[in-house]
Amino acid sequence: MSKVFVLGHKNPDTDSICSAIVYAHLKRELGMDAEAIRLGELNNETLYALEQFKASTPRLVERAASEVEQVILVDHNERQQSINDIDEVQVIEVIDHHRIANFETADPVYFRAEPVGCTTTILLKLYKEHAVTVPAEMAGLMLSAIISDSLLFKSPTCTEQDVQAAKELAEIAGVDAQEYGLAMLKAGADLSNKTLEDLVSLDSKEFEAGGHRFEVAQVNAIDVSEVMNRQKDLEVLIGDIVATKGLDLFVFTVTDILNNNSEAIVLGRRTDIIEGAFGSEVTDNRVLMPGVVSRKKQIVPVITEALS
Amino acid sequence: MSKVFVLGHKNPDTDSICSAIVYAHLKRELGMDAEAIRLGELNNETLYALEQFKASTPRLVERAASEVEQVILVDHNERQQSINDIDEVQVIEVIDHHRIANFETADPVYFRAEPVGCTTTILLKLYKEHAVTVPAEMAGLMLSAIISDSLLFKSPTCTEQDVQAAKELAEIAGVDAQEYGLAMLKAGADLSNKTLEDLVSLDSKEFEAGGHRFEVAQVNAIDVSEVMNRQKDLEVLIGDIVATKGLDLFVFTVTDILNNNSEAIVLGRRTDIIEGAFGSEVTDNRVLMPGVVSRKKQIVPVITEALS
Ligand SMILES: [Mn+2]
Ligand SMILES: [Mn+2]
Numbered sequence: 216m217s218k219v220f221v222l223g224h225k226n227p228d229t230d231s232i233c234s235a236i237v238y239a240h241l242k243r244e245l246g247m248d249a250e251a252i253r254l255g256e257l258n259n260e261t262l263y264a265l266e267q268f269k270a271s272t273p274r275l276v277e278r279a280a281s282e283v284e285q286v287i288l289v290d291h292n293e294r295q296q297s298i299n300d301i302d303e304v305q306v307i308e309v310i311d312h313h314r315i316a317n318f319e320t321a322d323p324v325y326f327r328a329e330p331v332g333c334t335t336t337i338l339l340k341l342y343k344e345h346a347v348t349v350p351a352e353m354a355g356l357m358l359s360a361i362i363s364d365s366l367l368f369k370s371p372t373c374t375e376q377d378v379q380a381a382k383e384l385a386e387i388a389g390v391d392a393q394e395y396g397l398a399m400l401k402a403g404a405d406l407s408n409k410t411l412e413d414l415v416s417l418d419s420k421e422f423e424a425g426g427h428r429f430e431v432a433q434v435n436a437i438d439v440s441e442v443m444n445r446q447k448d449l450e451v452l453i454g455d456i457v458a459t460k461g462l463d464l465f466v467f468t469v470t471d472i473l474n475n476n477s478e479a480i481v482l483g484r485r486t487d488i489i490e491g492a493f494g495s496e497v498t499d500n501r502v503l504m505p506g507v508v509s510r511k512k513q514i515v516p517v518i519t520e521a522l523s
Numbered sequence: 524m525s526k527v528f529v530l531g532h533k534n535p536d537t538d539s540i541c542s543a544i545v546y547a548h549l550k551r552e553l554g555m556d557a558e559a560i561r562l563g564e565l566n567n568e569t570l571y572a573l574e575q576f577k578a579s580t581p582r583l584v585e586r587a588a589s590e591v592e593q594v595i596l597v598d599h600n601e602r603q604q605s606i607n608d609i610d611e612v613q614v615i616e617v618i619d620h621h622r623i624a625n626f627e628t629a630d631p632v633y634f635r636a637e638p639v640g641c642t643t644t645i646l647l648k649l650y651k652e653h654a655v656t657v658p659a660e661m662a663g664l665m666l667s668a669i670i671s672d673s674l675l676f677k678s679p680t681c682t683e684q685d686v687q688a689a690k691e692l693a694e695i696a697g698v699d700a701q702e703y704g705l706a707m708l709k710a711g712a713d714l715s716n717k718t719l720e721d722l723v724s725l726d727s728k729e730f731e732a733g734g735h736r737f738e739v740a741q742v743n744a745i746d747v748s749e750v751m752n753r754q755k756d757l758e759v760l761i762g763d764i765v766a767t768k769g770l771d772l773f774v775f776t777v778t779d780i781l782n783n784n785s786e787a788i789v790l791g792r793r794t795d796i797i798e799g800a801f802g803s804e805v806t807d808n809r810v811l812m813p814g815v816v817s818r819k820k821q822i823v824p825v826i827t828e829a830l831s
Contacts, residue, residue, distance in 0.1 A: 314631055319624045323638040326623055330631040344652070 218248045219307065220276065220283050222298060223334075224291035225254045226418070229261045229363035229403075233356040234289040234334040236270055238310060241338065242287070244347045249287070252276040254298055258417075260363060260403025267395070268355035268388070279304050290334040292326075293317040310337055332377040333364040339380045354387035362396040363403070366435075369475045370509045400472045404435045411445060415452050415467060421460075422515055425523040427485060429464035430456070433510050435472050442469045443501070446480060450500065453482050464488075466518070470508055477504040477514075488521040526556045527615065528584065528591050530606060531642075532599035533562045534726070537569045537671035537711075541664040542597035542642040544578055546618060549646065550595070552655045557595070560584040562606055566725075568671060568711025575703070576663035576696070587612050598642040600634075601625040618645055640685040641672040647688045662695035670704040671711070674743075677783045679820045708780045712743045719753060723760050723775060729768075730823055733831040735793060737772035738764070741818050743780050750777045751809070754788060758808065761790050772796075774826070778816055785812040785822075796829040 221239040223231020235251035242249035251273040257265070265272060279286055280303035287308040294301050294317045308325040309318070312334055329337050335357035342349050349357075361381045365373035368381070385392040406414065419432035436442055442449075453465050464483040471477065479502050481489050486497060495502050507513045529547040531539020543559035550557035559581040565573070573580060587594055588611035595616040602609050602625045616633040617626070620642050637645050643665035650657050657665075669689045673681035676689070693700040714722065727740035744750055750757075761773050772791035779785065787810050789797050794805060803810050815821045 312631055314628045315634055316627045318626075320622045323620055323622055324636060325638060326634055326636040328632060328634040330633060340652075344648075 217285075218250060218283050219285045219287060220279050220298075220304075221249050221251045221287045221289060222254060222276075222279075223289050224296040227253050227255050227257065227261070228290075229258075229264055230334050230360040231290040232257060232261050232273065233264065233270075233360040234310070234338060235273055237335060237338050237353050237356050238287065238289050238341075240350075240353055241342055241345070241347055245345060250274070252279075258403060259405050259408075260399055261359075263399050263402035264356060264359035264363075267399070268352045268359070270352060270356055289338075292328065310334055310341070312337065330374075332370065332373040333361040333380075335360040335384075336374075336377045336380040339384065349384075349387055351388050354384040355390065358384040358388055358390070358392065358395070359399055362392070362399060366470075366472060366475070366508050367393070367396045367400060371512045372509055397473075400435065401437055404437045404472055406434070406436060406442065411448055411452055414442065415449065415456065420510070421462075422519065424519040427463040427522045428461070429466065429483070429485070429518060429522070430460070430462055431466045431468060431510050431514055431518070433468045433470060435470050437471075437473060439469045439471050439478055443478065443480075446499075446501070449480060450482060453480065457483050463522075464518070466514065468504075468507075468510065468514065472508075475506065475508050477507045478502070479504060485522065488518070492517045492521040525593075526558060526591050527593045527595060528587050528606075528612075529557050529559050529595045529597060530562060530584075530587075531597050532604040535561050535563050535565065535569070536598075537566075537572055538642050538668040539598040540565060540569050540581065541572065541668040542618070542646060543581055545643060545646050545661050545664050546595065546597050546649075548658075548661055549650055549653070549655055553653060558582070560587075566711060567713050567716075568707055569667075571707050571710035572664060572667035572671075575707070576660045576667070578660060578664055597646075600636065618642055618649070620645065638682075640678065640681040641669040641688075643668040643692075644682075644685045644688040647692065657692075657695055659696050662692040663698065666692040666696055666698070666700060666703070667707055670700065670707060674778075674780060674783070674816050675701070675704045675708060678817045680817055705781075708743065709745055712745045712780055714742070714744060714750065719756055719760055722750065723757065723764065728818070729770075730827065732827040735771040735830045736769070737774065737791070737793070737826055737830070738768070738770055739774045739776060739818050739822055739826070741776045741778060743778050745779075745781060747777045747779050747786050751786065751788075754807075754809070757788060758790060761788065765791050771830075772826070774822065776812075776815075776818065776822065780816075783814065783816050785815045786810070787812060793830065796826070800825045800829040 221235045223235045239249040239251040253273040278300045279298050280300045285305045285307045289310045292309050292311050311328045312331050361377050381392055414434050415432050421430045457465050463485040467480040468477050489497050493504050529543045531543050547557040547559040561581040586608045587606050588608045593613045593615045597618045600617050600619050619636045620639050669685050689700055722742050723740050729738045765773050771793040775788040776785050797805050801812050
């Protein structure tokens, strides 16, 4: 059997990288010539996890079709989030925990999506279903992904299945989930090597609602004030983006990963909806969002409804 | 929790009906208020299976939204094959073994598709994963679906997993798979209450290739000559369909379920490709197809290639 690539989404997060490495391992154990690849640069958090568990960095690959005929997608299924030449290869499997969209095949495939907080929670089930032993390094990577996607079990996307999987994986990996998790999140929240341009662009997504276009950027931090002290410079950058893209609203969110709150800088002509949407006053373009950590579940739906 | 409908595809076959009944059972065991429904009339084969295992016929439902907010799809995922008001309800799960197309959700769902021969082969795994005991009646229905979809393990769509599942299920159901399977297929091949119009329309699907449109009907029979003796009348009906729909080719296939061969009546202006495609002579609009039983794997791809 010829080689198969296992790959996560573009702008890879810890789940996308770790799931690719781990699932490639499982598939090799099952006799497939599988190689994990990545579609972009690793963030600080992922680098920390790979180093902790002595995993090598997957190869950066921009086009698959010159090397393989078949690929396996993890942590995504939408074509536009996948490798650029996805239409030139055959997708033989998908393991994911996101909504399903823009996905179509000519033949039956193995497609396993579950509404859990992290892809590796599903991968742990697959190891068990195939009765393959989970090595400590793989357990460590799976645990790292769950901690990352769930913000140490605090995100509303986190399910009981994720918590149970993490407990099991921490034991196999021989680490304390809380202690290791906090260290990993802190490594990811190390903003010292980031420019202000990085902060507003690295993890930013655009959305549409009621004919309005809005963008929500998110940065994890240990010390929120460290970022907010540079509000005036950030506002210049964000104002440029709003003008260039013709956005109606930009929400630059800084999430306090220790206390599980967020604070945001809001700009654009529809900042009027922010107070009503989040029940907090906007002062000097800033708003506190107590208990808010998930863009997907706590920010985007609220703004979407307010604008619709 | 409010009620959830479990449903198979339109023009239901044995897998769609049995999977709905069986998965609704499993979900009820897991605490969900699940009801199996059907989107159309039962065929003779399915009636036989339900009677053998004392299962009641699911209720015929044409619109879901007036009764439930959520549905589970089995044995299909494409919207056009599903209940008419599918866009007005939320799909919370899909269990299927077909290609994935025309499917999209707003939120993460449980989507389990595997490239096996039958949906109930996957359902048996789900019983095991949830550690729920399979009752004899449910085992009988699952076995019936596998026998139906695999034509008693003879179809090229049948996998080793389907064969193993059937073996296990026959034991639980307390029947001999070969003996029961043949009886069930014979019940389905009883054409005595079918009109000629039924034969050319009940299981007929239209396709497109290379700018040509073709249709392939399939009828299972014990005695192929019983059908072929009425060739002249069938040709009049088929000729009408070809003219009305403007088809380039119509392949009316009669499959001998005892000997696993097919014979077809072919009409239309592109019958010229049939000899080359199947390597058999066309005489008096008829062609023998030795070893051919699967429309999906052995007829449609061959014609598609010949026309492209
Ligand atoms: Mn993920
Ligand atoms: Mn089926």
